[in-house]
Amino acid sequence: MRKHFAFVALALCLGAGFSAYRGGAAAQADPRQKAYATEPDWNDPQRLIPLNYQQARGKRLFYQYCVWCHADATPAGPSNRANLNPVPPLLNDGAALNGKSDEFLLEITTLGGSAMGKSAMMPPYGRTLTREEIQALIAFARAIAQPPYQPPAPR
Numbered sequence: 001m002r003k004h005f006a007f008v009a010l011a012l013c014l015g016a017g018f019s020a021y022r023g024g025a026a027a028q029a030d031p032r033q034k035a036y037a038t039e040p041d042w043n044d045p046q047r048l049i050p051l052n053y054q055q056a057r058g059k060r061l062f063y064q065y066c067v068w069c070h071a072d073a074t075p076a077g078p079s080n081r082a083n084l085n086p087v088p089p090l091l092n093d094g095a096a097l098n099g100k101s102d103e104f105l106l107e108i109t110t111l112g113g114s115a116m117g118k119s120a121m122m123p124p125y126g127r128t129l130t131r132e133e134i135q136a137l138i139a140f141a142r143a144i145a146q147p148p149y150q151p152p153a154p155r
């Protein structure tokens with residue numbers, strides 16, 4: 001009797017584990033998640049830029065926190081950018097950002113404009129986002145840059 005009970009309990013556990021596993025796989029395969037696997041080139045919306053995991057994470061954060069000031073209306077979405085002075089660079093503006101190091105972009109996003117001798121309209125995100133999230137934002141900026149971003153040669 002005890003043995004029988006143990007067997008039934010084991011079978012139930014395995015069953016539950018298996019359906020949880022299947023559930024996870026189904027969630028990953030949800031085609032709607034693909035919306036974050038690419039970003040249209042803002043200069044040529046017909047062209048889709050593939051994003052890796054970190055860049056896609058940056059894209060989600062960009063559309064939550066930064067799009068309001070660092071994008072124009074299309075294809076990135078609604079923005080207040082044109083009303084700001086100084087006008088913030090578009091996040092894909094390679095001419096403005098390619099020459100700036102990852103460290104600089106990380107610092108200004110963490111500390112905000114005021115701390116870096118720039119406009120206080122650029123908010124500090126160091127207590128809102130983690131370092132990894134800010135690195136993901138930079139990875140996204142680098143991925144969508146026009147002209148394209150070339151990482152500095154290793155020294």
Ligand code: HEC
Pocket residue numbers: 062065066067068069070084085086087088089096097100105108109113117118119120121122123125137
């Ligand atoms: C309320 C508007 C606003 C929001 C929201 C905003 N920014 Fe900014 N950002 C600015 C302004 C304005 C500047 C320009 C500062 C200057 O040049 O004096 C700027 C500058 C920057 C710069 C420096 C660009 C350069 O050429 O030196 C970076 C990098 C940046 N923002 C990243 C971000 C990121 C990443 C986010 C989202 C986490 C974000 N910003 C959200 C307004 C904003």
